[in-house]
Amino acid sequence: MTCISAWLSYLSAGWGALNSAYMVIITIFGIGYGEVMPIEDPVLKLETMTLIVVGGLSGLYSCGGFIQLLAEGEIKRALGARKMSQGIKKMKNHAIICGFGRVGKMLADKLQHDGIECVVIDTDDCRLEQAEEAGLTVVSGDASCDETLLAAGIQRARTVATVLPNDAVNVFITLTARDLSANVEIIARAESPSTEHKLLRSGANHVVLPAAIGALRMAQIIRDLPASSVKPTVQAPTLQLEQVAVADSGELENQTLSDARNLLEELGDVVGVQRDRQALVTELDETLQLRSDDILLLAKR
Numbered sequence: 680m681t682c683i684s685a686w687l688s689y690l691s692a693g694w695g696a697l698n699s700a701y702m703v704i705i706t707i708f709g710i711g712y713g714e715v716m717p718i719e720d721p722v723l724k725l726e727t728m729t730l731i732v733v734g735g736l737s738g739l740y741s742c743g744g745f746i747q748l749l750a751e752g753e754i755k756r757a758l759g760a761r762k763m764s765q766g767i768k769k770m771k772n773h774a775i776i777c778g779f780g781r782v783g784k785m786l787a788d789k790l791q792h793d794g795i796e797c798v799v800i801d802t803d804d805c806r807l808e809q810a811e812e813a814g815l816t817v818v819s820g821d822a823s824c825d826e827t828l829l830a831a832g833i834q835r836a837r838t839v840a841t842v843l844p845n846d847a848v849n850v851f852i853t854l855t856a857r858d859l860s861a862n863v864e865i866i867a868r869a870e871s872p873s874t875e876h877k878l879l880r881s882g883a884n885h886v887v888l889p890a891a892i893g894a895l896r897m898a899q900i901i902r903d904l905p906a907s908s909v910k911p912t913v914q915a916p917t918l919q920l921e922q923v924a925v926a927d928s929g930e931l932e933n934q935t936l937s938d939a940r941n942l943l944e945e946l947g948d949v950v951g952v953q954r955d956r957q958a959l960v961t962e963l964d965e966t967l968q969l970r971s972d973d974i975l976l977l978a979k980r
Contacts, residue, residue: 766816767798767818767830768832770796770816770832770836771835772796772836773795773796773797773832773835773836773837774790774797774798774836774839774840775797775800775831775832775833775836775838775839775840776790776797776798776800777800777822777840777841777842777843777849777852778800778801778822778842778843778844779799779801779803779806779807779809779810779817780806780844782842782868782889783842786840787799787810787815788813796816797815797816798815798816798817798831798832798836799816799817799818800817800818800819800820800822800827800828800831801817801819802820802821807819818831822841822852822855823851823852823855824855825855825858825859828855828856828859829859833856833859833860833863834859834860836863837863837864838863838864838865838866839856839863839865840865840867840868841865841867843868844870846869846870846871846874846878849867849868849874849878850874850877850881853865853867853878853881853882853883854881856882857881857882858882864884864885865882865883865884865885866883866884866885866886866887867883867886868886868887868889869886870888870890872888872891875888885953892951892976892978895950895951896948896950896978899948899950899978903948921947921976921977922974922977923943923974923975923976924973925970925972925975926971926972930942931943931969931975932969932970933968933970934968934969935965935966935969936949936952936964936967936969937965939969939975940965943975943977947978948977948978949975949976949978950976950977950978951975952967952969952973952974952975952976953973953974953976954970954972954973955972
């Protein structure tokens with residue numbers, strides 16, 4: 680309004696439209712080229728002085744508002760990070776999930792459903808935002824760095840699950856996690872079966888091959904599917920995996936795997952066996968005799 684008022688004042692003083700607009704612009708931006716035409720009228724001088732003051736204050740106000748906007752964003756971000764850091768410091772026996780991709784999201788969702796606190800580590804801001812929206816505590820950074828795992832509270836954590844689709848990265852994360860905590864339980868994802876022993880040597884307690892488990896489950900379905908039940912439809916059975924300790928069941932000890940399948944038939948299919956806390960065995964021998972320290976991986980029906 681001030682600019683329009685000044686422009687109209689110059690017009691009423693006999694200035695042209697272009698000269699009036701030019702005068703308003705060089706005055707409000709403080710360029711200081713000098714007056715387009717001599718200003719003798721006191722009222723016009725007051726209009727020009729008002730334009731200078733109001734224009735200068737408006738510029739300062741606009742710059743201040745922009746700086747405030749940036750500052751508030753940074754402050755909120757810093758306060759949010761501090762609040763999250765304080766929340767992690769209060770956590771104990773929580774789970775740390777390294778990677779919030781397809782597997783990480785499903786894992787976090789299941790842990791949340793079971794009431795287990797977890798911290799998500801990822802380098803992707805979009806994934807971290809998704810995790811925060813899901814109510815998860817997040818840490819931005821590389822999970823293979825000491826500082827990132829320490830920020831996630833690894834020294835108080837119960838479990839670290841490294842579920843990235845890159846086996847080499849999972850090995851590095853496992854090495855770092857084991858170096859920082861000798862007692863934490865490390866579960867590592869592997870895409871290639873040849874990576875199992877590397878992860879175990881790096882300090883992983885358990886190695887899971889999602890692709891192998893999925894293939895075995897499909898093979899089980901194909902094997903047990905009666906020929907008469909084959910229909911040109913697509914079914915998507917829900918797969919739930921559960922660990923069954925042989926020691927917890929007196930019936931399973933000293934039984935062959937084939938006999939164990941029959942005993943557990945109503946509960947599900949045996950798709951893996953873990954022995955001596957080593958890698959999960961997925962290539963099963965039906966004549967394998969179960970020991971008390973064995974753990975069976977059961978695909979529930």
